[in-house]
Amino acid sequence: MADDLPEPKRYDGATGGWGSLEGISRIELSAKASPSAALTLKIQNKPGGYMCSSCAWTKPEDPHAFEFCENGAKATLWDLTSDRCTPEFFEQHTESELRKWGDYRLEKLGRLTEPLRYNRATDKYERASWTEAFQAIGAKLRTMEPKSVTFYASGKAALEPSYLYALFARAYGHNNLPDSSNMCHETTSVGLKKVIGSPVGTCQMDDFEHVDAIFYLGQNPGTNSPRILHTLQNAVKRGCKIIVFNPLKEKGLREFVNPQNPVQMTIGKPTRIDHMYCQVRPGGDLAALMGVCKYVIEQDRLAQEAECSRILDTGFIEQHTTGLEALVAKVEQTDWPELEQASGLTRGEMERAGEVYVKAGNVMGIYGMGVTQHVHGSQTIGMLVNLLLLRGNIGRKGAGCSPIRGHSNVQGQRTVGITEKVELAPVEKYRELFDLETPQEDGHTTVEFLEALLSGENKGYVGLGGNLANAVPDHERVHRAWSEMELTVHVATKLNTTHCIPGRESWILPCLVRAERDNQASGSQWVSMEDSFSHIYGSRSDREPASEHLKSETAIVCGLAKATLGDAFPKLAWDTWTEDYARIRDCIAATYPDQFHDMNARMNEPGGFYRGNAARERVWKTASGKAEFTDPTVLNACGIGDAEGRYHLATLRSNDQFNTTIYGHSDRLRGLSGDRRIVMMRPEDMVAEGFAEDDLVDVTTDLPDDHAANDGQTRRVSGFRVVPYDLPKGTLAGYFPELNPLVPLQYHEELSKTPASKGIPVRLARTST
Incomplete structure (x- = not known):
């Protein structure tokens, strides 16, 4: 590095080691985790124990003494905080105020404890009962055109509620079932x-x-x-x-x-x-x-x-x-x-x-x-x-x-029916098992949901977890349209930005985390999930719930479905499924017999059970019946090429982050900490642009005039601090979701419509003071 160039930030230690233990300890203190959290970590990712709610990496047959990583431990400690966000808190704060707080500060408030209904007149959430919530939401959904409502799933919900959620959506009358896979894989x-x-x-x-x-x-x-x-x-x-x-x-x-x-x-x-x-x-x-x-x-x-x-x-x-x-x-x-x-x-x-x-x-x-x-x-x-x-x-x-994969059960949700594509849904089995005729039109992906939202066609949103409004592209336009929906419903554990953009009628339904005991009429319940290797695992924990008023995701899905559908489908046994999740798994096994046969007996096997993969056996379920070589039409996967003054920006997660959940402000493994409003830049590029370290810059999306994603909108974030970092020429990097406003909704992967957040074309200019 030449003497006249800024020194790039870096971390001189290794991954893991004492730094990892320090990172866990710091978040444990910050989250004020309950004393029993250590007992949960002891059984985390082990047969018969609790399966981590963080990433989807496999759970081994022969686990280590401690089978959790730094980020998995942070996720568990964050879930098991002793802090509580009660209805009394919302009496003191309007949603317009809370919307400015940011996700870290909102989640630091702790676990939500009771159902909440938004009062548009006061701009505040207020305490409600479960009976009131289910009845009001069901009544509202019955008045709406089903295809104008989206049922989104974040990727954490287990197989049991995910299977029922997809069933509920199709019985209600739509295939609008995007999930976090649309955003990533x-x-x-x-x-x-x-x-x-x-x-x-x-x-x-x-x-x-x-x-x-x-x-x-x-x-x-x-x-x-x-x-x-x-x-x-x-x-x-x-x-x-x-x-x-x-x-x-x-x-x-x-x-x-x-x-x-x-x-x-x-x-x-x-x-x-x-x-x-x-x-x-x-x-x-x-x-x-x-x-x-x-x-x-x-x-x-x-x-x-x-x-x-x-x-x-x-x-x-x-x-x-x-x-x-x-x-x-x-x-x-x-x-x-x-x-x-x-x-x-x-x-x-x-x-x-x-x-x-x-x-x-x-x-x-x-x-x-x-x-x-x-x-x-x-x-x-x-x-x-x-x-x-x-x-x-x-x-x-x-x-x-x-x-x-990222989310702990995002792959599993797709496996059991959460998909917008009719060809991937088990429509014949729905007909056979439940006498249910499902809609024949494909639903929409996340991008298509947002397009419908912006056009005014999408009028309702039910979210099974997640913080979607902050995870998506084009924040300014999306957030403005989000608040105009007739109904927004959020199944959640903690408060986040999406909840603070309420629709005309809005509800927050607080749920158990996976690490908490889930008691139903038949006793303590197991749930299950799928890892990146297509193995299915059972999960159960015995931690005390954060509030006596919490319900499981499964119970909430069943409560919403029953209140919405009534007795229209006699074979949809919402009460029975709530009482005993084993009966849900019987339905999953009957729906997918080749992959999930004897699910209740097999899911607690050490290492889980493998649902199989035809390509691993060299059986190719492609159009040609063979594995297909392809010849590319481009040499670089970014959708927009080079131009003078144009950079390509990649959005990243920090070491103290899981998706939109921010545990803290240390990005230890990159040698960074504190402010997340930064742009990492190659030192040589900084000098060429006349920037010094810590200069404040505006970052503006740079779409050619003739590009399909160019809708004439100006997308800009201001006041981001320049940080020298070892990057290829013409490359910038910064944090998700702070830089999401720069991603045009139409700038996405050509086949999947996944937002193209790893190569955003941008230009830089010094922030005017």
Whole structure:
């Protein structure tokens, strides 16, 4: 670093270690967690215990003594706070006032304790009874056109309430069932399914014991799924080489100290995780992977010329794939300088990654939202699959494709029917089991919900958890329209920004967290969820509920459905299902017999039960009946190219954050703390723009005049502080959701409509004082 350049922020420690323990302790004090929280952590992610409400990483058959990570512990401690947000609090504050507080301050108020009804005349929420809430909401829903109402699910709700929620929506009369997958991994569900026939990953936990190389793209395990670091550490120690593609040099992919290893915690050295770190520009993974494919194909040609063994797995390709010729033609037509420009890497870097791939026996591809939240993210997934298919690295032990999910049950919600697509809903089983004829029109995704909201067509919203209004793009327009809905209903544990934008009639229905005891007529209840590896687990905890007035998500869904539908569908047994969740699981098993047979008997098996994956067995449920090579139409996954003065901005989560939940203001693993209104910028770019560290800037979305997403709106955030950081040229980074106002609603992934929040085109200007 030259003397005249700002010094980039960084963290000199490793991921995990004492820093992780300090982070947990700090949040424990801040959250004022109940003394019993330690007992919950003891059984967290263990057979017969409580399954973490944070990420969807697998729960092992043979758990560690402490089977939770820093972020999982923070989520549990945050849930089990001793603070309470009672109706008396709302007597002192209007919603217009609370809307300005921000999510951290709102959630710090503690757990909601009683149902609340919004009084528009006073602009305040007021205490209500459950009977009043259910009756009023049901009566209002009956007056509304069903297709004008959206039922959203956040991704945390367990399989039991999720199954009933989807059933309720369709009995009510719509398929408007977007969930948080629309905001993050819907690109996987669409893009991966297109090329291998599976909407979810093909890998299992034991594959990590046999993998020789991992290509790791656009995911930060240190913050988003720290428990995977144990698995990566073991793989590296066994000799696995991990090739990382990411614009930021994240500590979670560089060094790790295992907090459960006393030797490493004291006198040992950190484990180096990455074998090679490829610092791609936003959207550059697509060209980088194409460069690796180019190297592999060239090496195969040279092997043929030398009459040596082929590099490509020709037997697998001939039997199981289609489309290789078009890919080879595209690769050969694309020059290395084009790939270097689009990826931000050198030819040498791509060739070295290719050399690792060629020499590895078994290769796995792992990715996160750094891939899925781009305009052409599905093409990047296609290119990753291309690379794996070249050497038969799908459908055998130690190899495969493994997207890492965020919310703890977001994959499971899709599995049991929360989908806007009629073709994915179990409509025949609904008819067989419940005499229910469901709507035949597709519902809307989250983006389509927001479009309907802005046009005035969507008039009602029921939210099963989440903070959707703050998680979505285009805050200014969306928030203004949100408050004009006729009805907003929120099933929630804590207050957040979305609740503070009430519709004309609005309700907050407080629920138990997963870590609390759920007693119903038949006794203490189990719930279940699905991890990223398609395993199903039971979960139960014995913590005392935060209030005697709380209901479970299952009981709330059943109460709303019964009040809305009445006796219109005699086979929908809402009371029976509330009394005993095992009966709900019987329905799930009857609806999906191939995957969920004997669910009640199997869900508490150590390691959960596996619901299967056809692509893992090399059965390809694609249009062609084979795994499909694809040739990309673009070289960079961002939807808008380079221009003088244009940057591409990636939104991120901090180390003290899970989605819109902010636990604190430390982003330890990046060497940052305090203000979240920042823009990270390459020091050389700062100098070129005439910025010094801590200068305040305005960030404005930069859409070309002829771009489809350009609606003439100006999208700008002001007064963000410039922070020097190690980034590729022309790249900016900052926090979600503070930078969400910059994402145009129409700037989304081409197939899935997932907001393209990892490559927003923007310009910078100094904030005027």
